[in-house]
Amino acid sequence: MSDADVTTTHTPTGSTATDAPFDVERIREQFPILAQRAGDKPLAYLDNAATTQKPHAVLDTLSRYYASENANIHRGVYALSQQATEAYEGARGKVARFLHAAEPAEIIFTRNATEGINLVAQTFGRRQVGAGDEVVISTMEHHSNIVPWQMLCEEQGARLRVVPITDTGELMLDELASLLGPRTKLLSIVHMSNSLGTVNPVRQVVELAQAQGVPVLIDGSQAAYHMPVDVQALGCDFYVVTGHKLYGPTGIGALYGRRALLDAMPPYQGGGDMIRSVTFERTTYNDVPHKFEAGTPHIAGAIGLGAAVDFITGVGFGAIAAHERQLLSYATAALSAVPGLRLIGTAPNKASILSFVLDGVHAHDIGTIVDTEGVAIRTGHHCTQPVMDRFQVPATARASLAMYNTTAEIDQLVSALNKVREVFG
């Protein structure tokens, strides 16, 4: 594919394949950072699996909060504090609706998905996982869904079991089923892989676990900005998301937990807001969700996250998924045509992520060279070293897509990869 071909044969909007009222240029206008140039090139931001950009709706909400609504929550009797409390709790309601939780109290605000997983490991995990017990994860987990369980297992004398994956990057469901048993106290599994793009059949996974009475945590960091999530339909016990991958602020995330489990779990951190009364003899804890939110939370972040999920809902997952599907298929074809390029992660059911290696060129060199062409991609192990080991590669280059990406940006990536070839021969 020559430069001339890729720049002239496709419309820049990239959304012509669907009849949804989705205009990618209108979407892009809402993300001020996308108008930036990288040197003399347009910026092609293709590192969305690391973090997504923020729309005006989120930026304006943050700015307005600090400029005219800022007060601490849950304590003040004055109007400003009450408004801040309402906005914060209103955001909890928005996230609850976004994930289809049964009630807002099932949403715990965290710093990010990592903290959500650690919260479950340190509360539910410490109480439920004992010596000789097992926690099951998979080969394709992000380090954040490996290390907290390793720490827990080490502390409790429990064993971490790992579900293998196939050469295309799919979960081996038979192996998963055979790993679940009376010793299994929790299954923690990623909804969508950040380094392979695989979308796991989480409903089926939950059914397998439920048949053995095993609670399930799902890491939704990647899935939640590409597809609708209904925690009740999935039947999972815990689900974690992170705000900055939902077009929202950094430093805010959410943990969904089934109410009965949350009620029974001990607190995570001690401090203000998580208590009902404190004396030196005895402290009683607040109800969920406050029991898990010690100290002044990231109020602005939570309200910003609320604005972010409103924004996503406003665009609609139908339109987002259709656009991203078309973009993924365009990108898969375009990258596959690059000589010496091999995609890592080719599961039939995947979304928005293209991990690849290039013969004779290390991923870092690819990353540096395409950066000089205005293309931002991730290179390295993507916090999934076991995936790199599984595919026997030291690192991959990864382009990851979001609702605002275009086929023109894919063309820019392909043309930048041709530059890599020019340099390396």
Added chain:
Amino acid sequence: MSDLRELYQEVILDHNRSPRNFGVLEDAMLHADGHNPLCGDKLTIALNVVDEVVTDVRFEGSGCAISKASASLMTEGIKGKTLDEVKALFERFHQLVTDRAAPTDATLGKLAVFAGVRDYPARVKCAILAWHTLIAAVDNSQDQISTE
């Protein structure tokens, strides 16, 4: 492209394609493993030192062009040098790849091809991984010597 050629000089590309002193050094007196956990670059440096002079050195591992070429050129540059000279060379190399204001140091010889790295802060660690590993290998030996 001109900027890129500053970084990816022909010498670097050549040493990436055909690294010198690449492989196992049997019965090496000193060795250390270097690992850049952020990018997954891994390499092992093995060397023999007789009377404070590097008599042989080899490396193996995997990494980007910058880290591989740096290891390769480093092995060429330190053979026959005393440990003090090696450490002084590392200091000058470190300055070359990190200090934009530093003048070109003629004593670096071929290692001067890494001057372009200073314009790519994210790649500095690639260029100095081999050197850090080398120094670790050498320092371990000194620890052992000092405890005996």
